[in-house]
Amino acid sequence: MLKSKAFSRQTRQGKVVKEVREHYLRDDIYCGVPYCYNKKTEDNDKGCDISSARLSDSPSTTILVLDTNVVLNQIDLLENPAMDNVVVLSVVLSEVKNKNIAVYNRLRALCSNSLRKFYVFSNEHHKDTYVTAMAGESPNDRNDRAIRKAAKWYQDHLGDAASVLLITNDRENKKKAIEEGISAETIECYVKSLGQPELLDLIVQPPSEDVIMDDVEDLRPSKRKVIYNEHKPMSEITSGLLRGLLHQGKLRVNRFNPFEAYVGSESIGDEIIIYGRANINRAFDGDIVAVELLPQEQWHEEKSLALADEEDEEEDVHLAPNSADDAPRVMNQGQTAPEETKPSRPTGRVVGIIKRNWHSYCGSLEPMPMPAGDGGRAHALFVSKDRRFPKIRIQTRQLGNLLDKRIIVAVDSWDRLSRFPTGHYVRTIGEIGDRDTETEVVLIENDIDARPFSAQVLACLPPLPWSVSSQDLTNPIRQDLRHLRVCSVDPPGCKDIDDALHCMPLPNGNFEVGVHIADVTNFVHPGTPLDDEASQRGTSVYLVERRIDMLPKPLTEDICSLRSDVERLAFSVIWEMTPDAEIISTRYTKSVIKSCAALSYVEAQARMDDSRLVDPITSDLRNLNKLAKIMRQRRIDRGALTLASAEVKFQIDTETHDPLDIGMYQIREANQMIEEFMLAANVAVAEQILKHFPLCALLRRHPSPTKEMLEPLLRTAEAVGLSLDVTSSKALADSLDRAKGDDPYFNKLIRILATRCMTQAVYFCSGDLSPPEYLHYGLASLLYTHFTSPIRRYADVIVHRLLAASLGIYKLPGVFQDRPKLTSISDNLNYRHRNAQMASRASVELHTLIFFRKRPTDTEARIVKIRSNGFIVFVPKYGIEGPVYLTPKGDKGGEWTVDEKQQKIRKLDGSVSYGVLGTVRIHMEVVEPQPNRPKLQLTLV
């Protein structure tokens, strides 16, 4: 049956056009009920085809038909397995899609999940359930009518065999449904009838029923006032944006100070800073907001207010940051000096939220006494683990259960009258402080997919046991390099070996040096589920006690891993080098290699150092090391920075997985040797792919730090009487070399502080930027990419494909012609890469806490920053950083004064003073100020 659908639409130019579309109604859309009496049989070909039925096969289970508002608000409840046997109507799906794409995706996931009984009924194309809009009927009313009609159809279709229940929270809709003889219920009543009280927590309370909440507020009349300014209506925001009065951008909350946020605005070309909760005005991190600039004279005074605000927040001990992205943003305190009153950055306030970025958050409930009547509804405040998010008020009936648990909470609304947003409980992760729970929290917070690989992905793997076939050997694109003496050097216990080296003296006195990288793209083909999964994961994640692979284990640890004494496929970069490490020629080829030794850094180093050993591998290693040293020196002369970070290493108990010891990660010559050749291979590959594909090469760049970012470093250096030249990376490298104090650790400390000022390197697509921007500042290289770890990084997989295409081995996959797609891939890689790093750091922090729980320690620490009531110290031995308070909390100094210029804090009587970079002895101990919330505390000895 053909219907035509006519509607008016406004085009981008603002013209109104009438659209007419065909709309076919069908008789082959089935009810999805396995026990349907009208099923298709040989003599009844008009009946329902039940082969694709997804609903429950027992007629006693009620079939639920959901209204749109129920789906939009209660998606967390629907994801609970207790809600099942649900019919999702296509009209509901399309309404949800228009209103909230995130909820739509979750609903779609439910519908395709084979464990859940969710059936999509295309009522809009079914001949009996289609409804045409009546004259004067609003689209909403029409859709409600369509839902009722579909529910009615189900009831009539199944007859007395099953009960069909329409679930709607719309009072009008429910009333009409009951009038039409459809059984209808609100979600609360239905959940109550299930008799599972914990499900009730998942229900989102509609704002109109928030009466009890108001009673609570009334107890504190002072708080019962309008806290936030009203958000402007959308029309006003649009016109404000058009006239340039307002500015649009994504809100980013400072990770270390939730009362400070930034909005990157394209219309100003700068970041707008927003201070204070009132000015942030209920916006969350990641929301798209409209911002109004404050008058210039207010740009300053807000700053000091925010500082005062900040002092209230307690700071935690955390891992020392490795780059500017991880470190707290430092406010330019130097600007308080009178000669610099001109504020450099615009300040504003949020006047409207264009798009919310609400999702669910991980954290725990704020400790509170159990209310008298147990079992009833209780209100609690939820504190997110990520400090960027405000506390969230939730209602629960299982308070006693949840108090010591890590839970996930979703946000529902935030009105002007309440200080905190309202949300609801989603699920429990586990006990606070439990290692597995906390690890899961780390993974969830960083959006890391740690689920096992799906069957489709595993189906893409070659059959095991795998070995190099004769086809691979005879393949003309593959060179047989099995005769070469190849070896690999990796951290001890490394199973995913993706690089190996060889070095062969040539008769003319030169060396042939080869870097062999696991040929992952031979197994991961573009467009396969395996490739999609890997590109989604982006990188392997290394936690202290486990590794979350990007590729399934057989590939990671066996088929691709260049283990010793087995033949493996590789992608090789082979140079001819003079003994002075000048590259004479470079060639790239796919190859078959057979590694003869998989060494650890320690072993390799021991071999090179032991002068008695003269076996071929050792002499190869020595030759490589000699070349590497020359290359390294040349790189440093070019201005590469030798940066330092405080990486720590745990020894883990194999049975309990508790940390046994913790220490600085030691860097040996062997590490630097491998690093040098990997850098050289990456640079060589970057040149090759950019030459062949100037518009779609995936490269990695490291932007030069701005003066502003280096400011804290300069201030600290000045305080200790050191002058640093930051005009170029070369100048900075030189002045870092010259920075030698009287103690040996001084230089390293300065380097650590310098590293912290840099941003992280990022992936990008060469077509998106101009060549001067390709620069890698830290390596002082004009071009750089990642080629050497395809097992654990997806970027390298892409680069492998590009390189293979540049050699004419394979055709370039279609994605590379799609620039926006490529850009989104590189954005995802950056996001995943960053999250993986954050997760590793969080995992180290967690294990540090577990380690010190049983071992209070005294140790030496260095002061890195002075605060008004204490200072921040860095503990080199454990790589952690945290505050030491000189005055008790809440006591506003008094005894101590801070000297901004010299970065010193002094006791008023002048008896004691601490300066930046000075050494102090501290005591480290895990304390539990509140039950189940252990934290590491640093105190002066």
Place this chain on the structure above:
Amino acid sequence: MEYVNPEGLRLDGRRPMEMRQLRAEIGVVSRADGSASFEMGNTKVIAAVYGPREVQNRSQQMNDQALVRCEYSMANFSTGDRRRKTKGDRRSTEISLVIRQTMEACILTNLMPRSQIDIYVQVLQADGGTRSACINAATLALADAGIPMRDLVTSCSAGYLNSTPLLDLNYLEDSAGGADVTVGILPKLDKVTLLQMDAKLPMDIFENVMQLAVEGCKAVDSYIREILLENTKTLEIHRGV
């Protein structure tokens, strides 16, 4: 955008392998020697055939075969927004040529030397797949005019969106940016007389899509034959046989 939802329905409710509703009528322009209108869903075209008749421009006359001319145009009201279309723009010149070549391949031109056949096609309402509809209408009109042909040419398009081959794209699917394969065949002889594709497709997928379009052409053919048969029967009745 989702052009085929997980339930296997397209935006307008068809399944991937389904065509839009076909409708045809013969003899809609009584002055012409043969005429027909043809609808594929919301695409509606009208075709009129004049000839075989004397060649208007003597210099074009051919002594061994007939001259076939074709003019394609779109009515100003055929798309939603009224736009004045210049006659002879690139697009219609190209489509005119495509239709002429396709029809020439099936008309037995050598039976009618020193004569001329004019085919006029006009799009009354456009909703994707106009060139297929035009070819189908022209076939019907030629048959109505009684012009000797090797076979009926029929045409249909197919595309590839959301990794699914789709038959008979409408305007919305056509403008999605995927490949659009238009095929014209002589169904009885099983020969292809027209094959056009914009955008790119890998070879193996292209073969599937083309196969689908050929299936579509065959379905159009059986419909057209039905219409012709019906038409002949009415003529029979009118003659009182």
